Amino acid sequence: RHYRIAVIPGDGIGKEVVPEGVRILEAAAETFGFRLDLQHHAFGSCDYYAEHGTMLPANWKEILTPTDAIFFGAVGWPATVPDHVSLWGSLLQFRREFDQYVNLRPVRLMPGVPCPLAGREPGDIDFYVVRENTEGEYSSVGGTMYPGTEREIVIQETVMSRHGVDRILKFAFDLAQSRDKKHLTSATKSNGIAITMPYWDQRVEAMGERYPDVAYDKYHIDILTAHFVLNPDRFDVVVGSNLFGDILSDLGPACTGTIGIAPSANINPEGRFPSLFEPVHGSAPDIAGRGIANPVGQIWTAAMMLEHLGEVEAANAIVAAIETALREPASRTRDLKGTATTREAAEAVLRAFAAV
Amino acid sequence: RHYRIAVIPGDGIGKEVVPEGVRILEAAAETFGFRLDLQHHAFGSCDYYAEHGTMLPANWKEILTPTDAIFFGAVGWPATVPDHVSLWGSLLQFRREFDQYVNLRPVRLMPGVPCPLAGREPGDIDFYVVRENTEGEYSSVGGTMYPGTEREIVIQETVMSRHGVDRILKFAFDLAQSRDKKHLTSATKSNGIAITMPYWDQRVEAMGERYPDVAYDKYHIDILTAHFVLNPDRFDVVVGSNLFGDILSDLGPACTGTIGIAPSANINPEGRFPSLFEPVHGSAPDIAGRGIANPVGQIWTAAMMLEHLGEVEAANAIVAAIETALREPASRTRDLKGTATTREAAEAVLRAFAAV
Ligand SMILES: CC(C)[C@H](C(=O)O)[C@@H](O)C(=O)O
Ligand SMILES: CC(C)[C@H](C(=O)O)[C@@H](O)C(=O)O
Numbered sequence: 134r135h136y137r138i139a140v141i142p143g144d145g146i147g148k149e150v151v152p153e154g155v156r157i158l159e160a161a162a163e164t165f166g167f168r169l170d171l172q173h174h175a176f177g178s179c180d181y182y183a184e185h186g187t188m189l190p191a192n193w194k195e196i197l198t199p200t201d202a203i204f205f206g207a208v209g210w211p212a213t214v215p216d217h218v219s220l221w222g223s224l225l226q227f228r229r230e231f232d233q234y235v236n237l238r239p240v241r242l243m244p245g246v247p248c249p250l251a252g253r254e255p256g257d258i259d260f261y262v263v264r265e266n267t268e269g270e271y272s273s274v275g276g277t278m279y280p281g282t283e284r285e286i287v288i289q290e291t292v293m294s295r296h297g298v299d300r301i302l303k304f305a306f307d308l309a310q311s312r313d314k315k316h317l318t319s320a321t322k323s324n325g326i327a328i329t330m331p332y333w334d335q336r337v338e339a340m341g342e343r344y345p346d347v348a349y350d351k352y353h354i355d356i357l358t359a360h361f362v363l364n365p366d367r368f369d370v371v372v373g374s375n376l377f378g379d380i381l382s383d384l385g386p387a388c389t390g391t392i393g394i395a396p397s398a399n400i401n402p403e404g405r406f407p408s409l410f411e412p413v414h415g416s417a418p419d420i421a422g423r424g425i426a427n428p429v430g431q432i433w434t435a436a437m438m439l440e441h442l443g444e445v446e447a448a449n450a451i452v453a454a455i456e457t458a459l460r461e462p463a464s465r466t467r468d469l470k471g472t473a474t475t476r477e478a479a480e481a482v483l484r485a486f487a488a489v
Numbered sequence: 490r491h492y493r494i495a496v497i498p499g500d501g502i503g504k505e506v507v508p509e510g511v512r513i514l515e516a517a518a519e520t521f522g523f524r525l526d527l528q529h530h531a532f533g534s535c536d537y538y539a540e541h542g543t544m545l546p547a548n549w550k551e552i553l554t555p556t557d558a559i560f561f562g563a564v565g566w567p568a569t570v571p572d573h574v575s576l577w578g579s580l581l582q583f584r585r586e587f588d589q590y591v592n593l594r595p596v597r598l599m600p601g602v603p604c605p606l607a608g609r610e611p612g613d614i615d616f617y618v619v620r621e622n623t624e625g626e627y628s629s630v631g632g633t634m635y636p637g638t639e640r641e642i643v644i645q646e647t648v649m650s651r652h653g654v655d656r657i658l659k660f661a662f663d664l665a666q667s668r669d670k671k672h673l674t675s676a677t678k679s680n681g682i683a684i685t686m687p688y689w690d691q692r693v694e695a696m697g698e699r700y701p702d703v704a705y706d707k708y709h710i711d712i713l714t715a716h717f718v719l720n721p722d723r724f725d726v727v728v729g730s731n732l733f734g735d736i737l738s739d740l741g742p743a744c745t746g747t748i749g750i751a752p753s754a755n756i757n758p759e760g761r762f763p764s765l766f767e768p769v770h771g772s773a774p775d776i777a778g779r780g781i782a783n784p785v786g787q788i789w790t791a792a793m794m795l796e797h798l799g800e801v802e803a804a805n806a807i808v809a810a811i812e813t814a815l816r817e818p819a820s821r822t823r824d825l826k827g828t829a830t831t832r833e834a835a836e837a838v839l840r841a842f843a844a845v
Pocket of ligand 1: 324325355771
């Protein structure tokens, strides 16, 4: 087995945690006997932008298309490049151009992570957020009338296609069907967003008919966020539009203690294009450059990537090593009330991995 | 002092809690020496819809415009009328037609309410969500192409006007300025929703310049929901668009234990039209008709309405009575781990009010 992986650290703490993710990947390759061809890229960062005036080289598609996966850090450095420029020039473009229409994010309460919710134990919270990743509220259609005047009006369109909605719902129902609870929750807001969201609901109902063994319910996004806090044990698979999935996949990890350790996969399920794997956290300018960022999100992301590539055993071993390491305060970074630096926290996972 | 109040219970538990809200209003009038002229209306409910085929009579504006305020329960009975029909035919129409462009919702951890967040005490969490209430994501502009076919595309426009954005920001900055902390947080998503949200941010910056004594920050909505769970003590005034404000004003009360006690005000600050007061909770079909709904949301709503009308003493006395009553398990409904019926919980507040 041989995998070509593009490595794009991006900005801020991305540059600090990606090398730690790479080390666990190399250890896994060694232990589980596969080969990795890692191609490191400086593009997809605001440093690159400063030099070239674009986030990506013109031939980025030719460079990345032949890879098996993209291992991504985080992008964004608002002090020099506005977020909507850096993001739409890199990450959001990858998602769209590589048709990574599934954004998959596990929400799991891990041992050793201080949980902000009272009385919850590891094992109580364990579900997936499935987010539509290519259309919906993240559209590039719209504009401004009477710019700069009192009459200024700004319009942006949310666009949902049957193609786009049905394929993400199918992925979510398939995932729910493969799990013990076989339960799906759909995020909606059809009472307020009364054109696109009733359509989303309709497609959920149509898809639901094809999965008689999956029980599903629909919650408006407002009350759904309340249930994440009040009843997080209720969920199994939660599916939402691009925006709702984005919100729920930060809120979910926060309910399990931190977004600092959460991984995510941007998947093109058909495999026509490479999928992209990145932690849920961003580039965190406030703590960048200090060697204190939590590397666990990037390391867990490495596990998700390996699972996607078929290296399930290696992936499980990494997750087990994370769980072992997190139990020790000395192996946790300070966002988790530990004392470790990025390096030390990553070392602890590597040691636990070697011992598996 | 003499106030004309339209009372619209609406659907489900609205019909059970509004009478309890009315009783505290009457007690307050008696104690604090003002007069109430209560006009009870059956319209604005799905029962009314069943009979008349519309949610409101044709002359609803003539009926309601001369009132000083609208005391509203909850609307929606999806078993018979789709939510987007019942809501857009009543509540959302009031908000728009009466230009109630401010939706104001306190988030406060009350004594006796089991808090889902570990280690938080009453006093720790005390802020306001200020929500834009008339435009933004709740638009009625959009539609469907190729309906019913594989090529189906559904589009809905988010519309922000300078007029609409600036006036809500002004209200929020004014509110922040009037408070001790003088701090404002703006909800955005300018990295993903890259047309309307950067505009929102721009207007926040412009408005911020006019309030040099108010410190403000901007958070993307995804990470902001995470901070509601992880650092709820950080907030003072949080302002958001129609959708973001909607989400945050359910999540906030959930972080303080329940949305069952949270009140809200839909305000036309200029007083050209009546303002509308309603609990944050909905009609709750699942528990309607059983006499177990929590009346505290409606009672706190009564206090908000009186405060708005200038009866500040009466309003404070009601909130104090709520705090007293909530301390006793026997005075709490079961959603708050108590044993009281709707009636008993309301009686407890009335007793505490009489003793103030
Ligand atoms: C019922 C619904 C349309 C409404 C809204 O989204 O505005 C409600 O959730 C609220 O917050 O008042
Ligand atoms: C950085 C931003 C554009 C991005 C998103 O909203 O998709 C991020 O929040 C995420 O969740 O991956």
